[in-house]
Amino acid sequence: MSGRSGLDPIQLQVLTGALRAACEEMGAVLIRSARSSNIKERRDASTALFDPAGEMVMQAEHIPVHLGSMPAAVEAVLDEDHSQGMSWVLNDPFAGGTHLPDITVITPILLDGVLMGYAASRAHHADVGGRIPGSMPADSRTLEEEGVVIGPTRLDEPTLRGLSAQMRQPAEREADLRAQLAANRMGALRLCELARRIGAERLSGAFGAVLDYAERRTRACLAALPDGEHHAEDVLEAPEGDLTLRLQATVAGERLILDFTGSAAQHGGNLNCPLAVTRSACLFATRVLTDPDIPPSAGAYRPIEIIVPGGSILNARPTPLPGDAGASGAVSRPAVAAGNVETSSRVADLVLAAFGRAQGQGTMNNLTLGAAPDAPQRDGAGGRKDREGREAGFSYYETLGGGQGACPDADGPSGVHVAMSNTLNTPVEALEREFPVRVVEYALRRGSGGAGAHRGGDGVVRELEALREMTFSLIAERRRHSPRGAAGGEPGLPGRDSIDGQPIPGKTTGTLKPGQRLRLETPGGGGHGRH
């Protein structure tokens, strides 16, 4: 057991615990010191520690959407020159990122001039300077529309200010980035303490042992699954029509192969996923199917092979500009806003469905509201005249829970986030104080869960009234197709959305006039087993 690392079963557990505690502490610093409600109330953030080779040794994931996607970010800066006190920042989905609002800060950790590893933190920023406030346009066709694209860049003081200045609420962006830096500093501090304690030269061997340990845990779980091939097929509800996703999942001994060959090609909308996002979704579903107690490290993911052909909607890539033919190297980068939040849910559904699970709402029901600083102020129709700078514009992003799919042994919970997200809602009393919005109704959508031996959970109803003119952007799925049941269970009801009673598509960007009401009804989960 001690093997090459020299760690016995006790040291192994003590070190695993210490690394986990360090990541959790980074997360606590980030969540507590960030300014935007995305990060603070909704905990849309993750923190992780990496070894000098860029292998993720531990992650504190507060929401699963970041699971296992951070290694790509560290990999993107691995070959840079690192020195004490410097940090890197990026959000480019095709160079280490996922979607633009997720900004990752990476800090090399040096002890006496020797690289010990990396601390990384990722947070969903409320805005990254996209075409509309909140930077989650429902109809974007290129990445540039979705905000400032940050390739791997050194995050020094001028960069920090410069980047923030290109985004809405620059002071908030700056504070959030500083919170990420503070989290990384905490991670560096803890890792250096650990290095001093067990010896810097022993640390890398110890990292190896922690990674091997997670790998053994995963292999043990996979070995317990019956060998064989499973298939699943589902669709994404693109504005231009349904896009088919296909999965062949193969359990072979201690290995799991998830092959998405045959899924739709990347498209002109924003449901595209970089491979890192597809990986996250697969790892989330695998964690559900195996043992959630396995430390979330790169080791845990070694026995899982994910196959997605380049150019697939699940492995989208920049393409040469038409007519350029690669001559100048100029590329067109596909839009990904909905890929991270919606396609990822569908990927998780595919993996779970392949193993006989009922489907949950399968969407986060992303709603972004905002107004530019110069938007007209209306004093009538319920508009509140603002004293203190609300004229400066606002952006507000929320996601809504829905029905969970029933499990083989339990009903699906109602009104919860079901897959890649698990963020808190914003209290009505906080929302109405901060933003020119009134909540008309917030309730469970009774009866929307599918029947079965175990019922699917119910979706929710949320109706908002605009108190001033504002833009809105809705990105939701499962509006045309129901979440399916399993083992004879009934499907849940699909979601539906409307403005003043007039139905709107699940992906809509538009304007709300004062007094107009936007109503979202989120999908119910599928049932499990015959009723």
Added chain:
Amino acid sequence: MLLGVDVGGTFTDAVLVGSDGAVHTAKVPTTPADQALGVLDAVREVLARAGAEPGEVTGFAHGMTVATNALLEGRVARTALIATAGFTDVVELGRQARMHLYKLCESSPPPLVPAELRYAAPERCGPEGPLVALDPVRAEELIEEIARAEPEAVAVALLHSYAHPEHERLLGALLRERLPAATHVSLSSELVGTFREYERTATTVLDAALSPLVGAYLRRLAAASTAQGLPEPEIMQSSGGLAASARAASHAALTVLSGPAGGVGGALLLAELADVENVLCFDMGGTSCDVCLITGGRVTETAERTVAGRPLALPALDIHTVGAGGGSIAWRDPGGALRVGPESAGAVPGPACYGRGGEEPTVTDANLVLGRLPRDTPLAGGLRLDRAAAERAVARLARELGLGEERDGHDDDGDPDGVLACAAGIVRVAEAEMLRALRVMTVERGIDPRELALMSFGGAGPLHACALADELGIVRVLCPRTSGVLCALGLAAAAPRRDVSRTVMLRGEAFSEDELVRARDELLAETRPGVGPGSSSESRSGSAGAAGSVDSDDFLDVNARVHARTRVQAHNRMVYEMRYRGQSHELPVESESADPTILREAFARAHEQRYGYRDDSGEVELVTMRASVWGEAPELSLREGGGDHGRIEGPAVCPLPEATLYVPPGWSGTADEWGTVRLERS
């Protein structure tokens, strides 16, 4: 004479402090079916031991677990809820996060009020006031409908009622008028008073659902006490202060953490006696350990606790609990690592060494194998530990982990089977878990543990105290003699307290001294009905009533009884919860001054300590004000013999009553005059 009675899971402890400072104690079995029987038994026993009469008792403080147990066991009243139309499901929706990230069907505890007993009030307030006025005729119709459902309790929680309580008050008045007198009514604006509708609503529902049962218990106990010539008991609240029996009976939510709060009160008392201001308290029993922090002689508080998975938006001592105790089971996971917990052997079958059929190795077994528990001295309850059984259990795990094989080359280390190594590993892994809890309460909040003393109590705490202190860089450890008595003593020494909180949301020009003073005086006036905000506690103390005749929840009566036993002054504390605009968590700052400049600076400093930075360009907003009015604390002159250990040099094992202290090498100290063992790193 001051009487304190604490009800624990197994024993009910009583402490009686005589006017001469003599401390008498008694311990009787807890009576789960009706805790009052055990309480009265303990009181009789301690009075007999002291040779005292009930009439000599001037103060009777009680820490109880009635509310907590009822909640855990689901013994709650048939409760109705009135919420704003369109929002009756808020109590079920919660904050929309699922319980477990990967166990998808793990569900939150269901609301204490079922959907069919949730009623929509035809009204709506916004942040600035009523948008849809509550029509009295329609309100009466609603109350009729509720009356027909015959609830035992009704909770009223309307949107934005923290700022605009008028509609809740109207409904409350109508309910009390129309429903039978026994029907309990809780208003969210009165009980909680802070924003965030889910937390406020859930807390109000919890209050309504528990109050009928807790009220019946307290009325029964009060009647039995006065019948015997004792004063009415005062009840320890989750906040660490006492409430008159009648107030606790009418607001059970105030007492859900009564039991743990009593223990913390004991720790606080000992810290005072030991003249230590900054203490990290660590209470470890069979199944869990509780951690809390005393800074500047105060226990840190929070209004964001959860109890059994439900939010409690009321001031409570900030106690962090993790599931690591003496009974936590050690095991080998599929990856080959040694793990401890969260499974616990509990009391039955208990650790292998209890000889009650437990086969799994636990933390207690490991301590016994390592010689840190006395082999022959019986533990509490006369239990003798079976070392051979412990060794067998640990050896089995050592084999599974391959610890014996690995040490083949070291045949002269006296541990050929790896049993000692495995036992040491179990302790180390368990301590890592405890350490996490200690770090959550310190470093994660910007508090340097090295400046603290570690006070360890509970049956298992003193076994691990020094090792944990070493990990945290703490050089001083305090171990009180017995925690059962400590809780009861803490109760006897406790002071009455009453809290009122209000979300005020002041920013910009409204965040002014005039506005703050006005709001503060309003809050303070609410904490003592009938007493003007200008009245000092001295001027009120003249109206002392007879002890034992307290039957209203008026703070005056509480205070009067306290005055009869002490000269220590009552005082008010104001806590201002602030944040930078745009943040969604507040930081509490206690301040005597209501000067905004002073408050902003205090907030910035607190923010810097907690989060590592201050933002002098950020706008500070005052979100919530909390007033707590403390009655006079009894002056205790304790006479207790101690110091019977002489000087202790590690390594040493010192049996304490109901606990064992392990002193590793490098630690030494003595017991002080209160019986507290004080150790220092040499």
